[in-house]
Amino acid sequence: MISGAHVIVYSRDAEADRAFIREVLEFPGVDAGGGWLIFKLPPAEVAVHPTDGEPRHEFYLMCDDLDAQLAELAAKGVEIARPVSEQRWGRxxxxxxxxxxxxxxxxxxxxxxxSL
Incomplete structure (x- = not known):
């Protein structure tokens, strides 16, 4: 039986991004050995989209109130890289x-x- 999914985020500064996930996003995690951190994610879902180009994978965080979440993260010093845009599927x-x-x-x- 499948018991979970493992997402990999590739980074040019993995140590700094791990610290961000641990300290700013406050995701709990485990040390898999030698300081190699693996984080618990919130509940997740997967969608399969068609493509005419090369297949690729994407990772998005989800929230219930984007404005409130961005304000909370900005108060922690997080840079908002792209302002809110309205899409037909979400903000x-x-x-x-x-x-x-x-x-x-x-x-x-x-x-x-x-949450099914």
Whole structure:
């Protein structure tokens, strides 16, 4: 039986991004050995989208109130990399990780499956 999913985020500064996830996003985690941190994620869901190009994978954080979440993160000094935009499927923004990469975050307007 499948017991979970493991998401990998590649980073040019993994140590700084791990600290961000631990200290700013406050995700609990375990040390898998030698300081290699693996974090517990909130409930998740997966969608499969068609593509004409090369297949790729994306990782988005989800929240119930995007404006409140962004305000809380901004108060912690997090840079909002992309301001809120209205999509037909939700309200989308992005956070700036310490490595410089963007981490999308959105408030879904579609039915969610993560709590089924």
């Amino acid at each position: 989308l923004a992005a956070l700036r990780l310490p490595s410089g990469a963007e981490l999308p975050i959105y408030q879904p307007l579609h039915p969610v499956a993560h």
